[in-house]
Amino acid sequence: MFLITLTEKGGESEQLTFDKDEVTIGRLAGNDIVLNKGNVSKYHSRIVLKDGKFIVVDLKSTNGTFVNGKKLAAPQVVRPSDKIYVGDYIINVEEGEAGDEAAADDEGYAEDEEQGEYEDEGEAPAEDEAQEGYEDEGYEEDEEAPAEEEEEQKNMPASLAAALRKNRKHVDPRLEAYANLQKDIHDRLIEYLDLRRLDMDRLGDEELWKRTEKAIRDLIDQMDADQEIPEEIDREMLLTDVLNEALGLGPLEAFLADDDISEIMVNHANQLYIEKKGKLILSDKIFSSNQAVLGVIERIVAPIGRRIDESSPMVDARLKDGSRVNAIIPPLALKGPCITIRKFKRDALRIEDLIKFKTVTPQMAEFIEMCVKAKRNIVISGGTGSGKTTTLNVVSSFIPEDERIITVEDAAELQLRQEHWVQLESRPPNLEGKGAITIRDLVKNCLRMRPERIVVGECRSGEALDMLQAMNTGHDGSLTTLHANTPRDALARMETLVLMAGMDLPVKAIREQIASAVHMIIQQTRFNDGTRKIAYITEISGMEVDIITLQDIFYFKQEGFTEEGRVRGRYVATGFVPKFYDELQRRGVPVNMGIFREE
Numbered sequence: 001m002f003l004i005t006l007t008e009k010g011g012e013s014e015q016l017t018f019d020k021d022e023v024t025i026g027r028l029a030g031n032d033i034v035l036n037k038g039n040v041s042k043y044h045s046r047i048v049l050k051d052g053k054f055i056v057v058d059l060k061s062t063n064g065t066f067v068n069g070k071k072l073a074a075p076q077v078v079r080p081s082d083k084i085y086v087g088d089y090i091i092n093v094e095e096g097e098a099g100d101e102a103a104a105d106d107e108g109y110a111e112d113e114e115q116g117e118y119e120d121e122g123e124a125p126a127e128d129e130a131q132e133g134y135e136d137e138g139y140e141e142d143e144e145a146p147a148e149e150e151e152e153q154k155n156m157p158a159s160l161a162a163a164l165r166k167n168r169k170h171v172d173p174r175l176e177a178y179a180n181l182q183k184d185i186h187d188r189l190i191e192y193l194d195l196r197r198l199d200m201d202r203l204g205d206e207e208l209w210k211r212t213e214k215a216i217r218d219l220i221d222q223m224d225a226d227q228e229i230p231e232e233i234d235r236e237m238l239l240t241d242v243l244n245e246a247l248g249l250g251p252l253e254a255f256l257a258d259d260d261i262s263e264i265m266v267n268h269a270n271q272l273y274i275e276k277k278g279k280l281i282l283s284d285k286i287f288s289s290n291q292a293v294l295g296v297i298e299r300i301v302a303p304i305g306r307r308i309d310e311s312s313p314m315v316d317a318r319l320k321d322g323s324r325v326n327a328i329i330p331p332l333a334l335k336g337p338c339i340t341i342r343k344f345k346r347d348a349l350r351i352e353d354l355i356k357f358k359t360v361t362p363q364m365a366e367f368i369e370m371c372v373k374a375k376r377n378i379v380i381s382g383g384t385g386s387g388k389t390t391t392l393n394v395v396s397s398f399i400p401e402d403e404r405i406i407t408v409e410d411a412a413e414l415q416l417r418q419e420h421w422v423q424l425e426s427r428p429p430n431l432e433g434k435g436a437i438t439i440r441d442l443v444k445n446c447l448r449m450r451p452e453r454i455v456v457g458e459c460r461s462g463e464a465l466d467m468l469q470a471m472n473t474g475h476d477g478s479l480t481t482l483h484a485n486t487p488r489d490a491l492a493r494m495e496t497l498v499l500m501a502g503m504d505l506p507v508k509a510i511r512e513q514i515a516s517a518v519h520m521i522i523q524q525t526r527f528n529d530g531t532r533k534i535a536y537i538t539e540i541s542g543m544e545v546d547i548i549t550l551q552d553i554f555y556f557k558q559e560g561f562t563e564e565g566r567v568r569g570r571y572v573a574t575g576f577v578p579k580f581y582d583e584l585q586r587r588g589v590p591v592n593m594g595i596f597r598e599e
Contacts (some may be wrong), residue, residue, distance in 0.1 A: 002049065003096030006033065009528065009565060015097045021049045025086055031359075037330045039063050039087040039528065045072075046091055047084075053077050056084055062088065067562035069568065070293045084562060088528050117401035165223050176270075176288050181229065183288035185242045188219050188368075209247060216242050250297050251285035252341070256323070262343055263385070268336035269293050275385075278530020293337040297327045306428060316411055316428070321346070348393050348415035359387070360534050361571045363595035364554050367537065370591065371520055372398035374475035374580055381490035382524030387532040388481040389413050389457065391524055395479060399453050403477075406446040408439055422449065439463045440501075443470070456480040462501030472518035487521040487538040488524055491548050494518075501538050515543045519580070527567045537577045551576050553596070573597060 002018040016033065023032040026043040035044070048055045058065040059073045067071045078084060080094035139531060152429035189212070189274050216239055223229050244253045255264045256273055263275040273280055287293050291338035301308055301317045308315045313332045317325045322344035326397050329337045347393070351365045360368070371378060372395060380395065382388045396416055399405055406422045407414050415421070429436040437457065438462040446454060447470060456467055459482045472476050482497070484490035491514060498510050521546040523536035537554045553576055558569040584591050 001096040002047070002054075003094050004047075005092040007090045007092075009090065012238075012549070023047045024059075025091075035087060035089055037087050037089075040089075044086055045084075047078075047091075049095075052095075054079075056093075061086075066560055071560055074078070082085070090565075101273055121359065121450070175284065176239075177230075178233070179270075179286050179288040181233070181238070182242055182245060183292070185216065185219055185223070185238070186246060186288065186292070187435065189215055189246060190215065204530070209243070213239070213243055216246070226454075245288060245292050245295075247299075249299065250287055250292055250340075251283070252296065254285070254343075255283075256321070259346075264339070264341040264343070266293060266337070266339040268333075268338065277529075278526075278532070280466070290336040293339065294329065296330065297337060297339060300325055300327070309461060318411050319344070322413065324413060342413075344413065345390075345415075348397075349390055349396050350397065354391075354394055354534075357532075359391075359532055361554075361574065364534060365536060366592060366595055367553065368395060368522070369398045370581075370584075372396075372477065372479075373400070374584060374589075376519040376580065377471040377476060377479075377517055378480070378520045378522060379490060379494070379518050380481040380522045381484040381487065381493075381526060383483065383485055383526060386524040386526040388524050389530075391522065392455070392457070392479060392481055396455055399477070403452040404450060405453045405455060406449055407449040407455040407457065407471050408442045408446060408463075410439060410444055410460075411457075414455065414457060416486070422446075440466055447475070451475060452477070454478040458482060460493075461497060464497035465501040465503060466496065468494075468513045468517045472513065484523075487523050487536050487550055487552075490521050490523070491540075491550075511543065511546065511548050515540055515548045520578075528563075529557075529566045531567055539576075541579065551578075553578060 002016075002020070002023055004016045004023065005013055006016060007013040014514060018032060019548040020032075024043065024046045025031055025033045025035065025040075026045075027034070027036055027040045028042045031043065039062075040449070041059070041063070043059045044061040045056060045058050045065040048057065054077065055075050056065065056067060056072065056078050057075045060559050067076055068083055069085070078093060080092060082092070082527045084091040084093070085333055113302065134386045155310050205385055220229065220235055221240060224235070224258050227233070230362060241251070246251050249256065251272060252264055252266075258276075261274050261276050262278075264276075265273040266287070266347050269292065272283040272285055272287075274279075274283055287296075296313075297308055300319065301315050303320075304317055304320055306315050306317055308327055308329060310329075311330065313330070314328045315326070318329070319325060319341070324342040325343070326340045327337065351360075351369070351592055353363055354360050355365055360567045378395065380388050380391050383389075396405070396407075396414065399416075399418060402420070403418075404420050404422070405416060406424065407416070407419055408424045408426075410426050412423060413424045426439050426442060427435065427437040438459065438461075439459075443454070443463045447466075452475075454467070454470055455478070457465065457480075459467055459480050464482075467478065467480055477496050482490060485491045491511075494514050495507065498505065498513070500588045516542050521536070522534055523538065523542065524532065525535040526532050534554075535556045536552055539553055541549045541551045543549060552574050554571060556569055558570050559568060560568050562568050575596055577593065581593070
């Protein structure tokens, strides 16, 4: 009998009970414990009860299984006080008592057939479980839920209705009451001031905000006099929240003003997450309604001539400060309008900052600077949110001041300090679906602009072919980024992107292009504790038969976790000296060979 305590890092714990002698853990259905995260392998590990002892075994997982911060090299006996790390999860195991099995079922871990059914259909637990959630959150009986909600949900697909019930279940009644109060004041404000008819251009932003603030204050004073506002509500905060929702970006305004917050994620009106200092945190702020979220999206996209509606339910945009925004609305987003904001740093980081944050070592920084000055073509590879654009900014800062730089981006994010810099940005189609200018169009055009350095914010499609051709035709020192998890994966990704250009090229020809065009791969990784590090600096050294050969110059060697859950490890120099250093020495360029020796 197993009693397992499962805790997601930064989240809540739950207890699971299993009446068997072996429990399997992995990403796929069929495991006893399914952890659907990318850093968990399909069949990651198992825990076995033998002779009264619990033994944990790693099933040759990609990222490994750790016990108390040390990576498993062989099966290991664990005690209840030991912490087993599987991806972003911490597991404690102890012997359970008979009768606990029902508790496991209550948590949603019923028989395998039922679990598989949920995963196949994407549905939440049955209505009786959802009803328990309502009672926990302060709802008495199902009849107390608004009748119009029930009627509306009858006409929805079961999966969508279940998702909406689940959304409501997790809303704190106090937050919901506050959001309803906001909405009530907002509705009265529209009647009082008729915001929809104000000539905003004639008034100007400052005058519009002044008039609106005065109107909201009058409404709050009147409602206060009528005792419609609870005593515990902060009137000034309520005024600010309603004003921000009416004319600004609602609860997002406070997050945008906080320099420690790097990303903002609105999953739906009642659920906002932020990334603060590398950690994802569920905010206690919510929107008053999905309509309020839609209003914020429209205020973001309208000034830059873009639109979002049912015929065009996805949009990429940016805020005035340069922050990148993606929005998607129903019918594509089932739970309601969704916004993701990648904040733009006002002050671009320098290489000294990356060294301070232990993203790189001084030796690695010196090597990267030499690569840029020696006009090596560099690809910065990494997963989403790993810090590729930040690293690209820092690497670009090493380009000499007297060289002409042309940058090409989907949404302008790069912050170069050089004077001789031309910044190009792609353009989406207009209302008629015409007039789109793609990254590929811009890459082709910038070849006619006498560039000395071409910097492409990210290769996502056929522009990879044009980028490789540019690198091969005299535009050395070019830089770009792409999504991949390892240097070897980056090569495979480049092959795929080149094929997306529509050219029917044999794979061997594509690999030869890559091997001759790209000199270095800088692999950026975001670890489980939120830290971002350059995990590999790798040289493409040529081809052997049909395979591109790689040689690591530096890499980060992970050695487990600290007691606080922080990644522990060190940077290693392999001792390999890249080929271009020999050429620099022959030309009489002073180079520091000491950086390649491990200390």
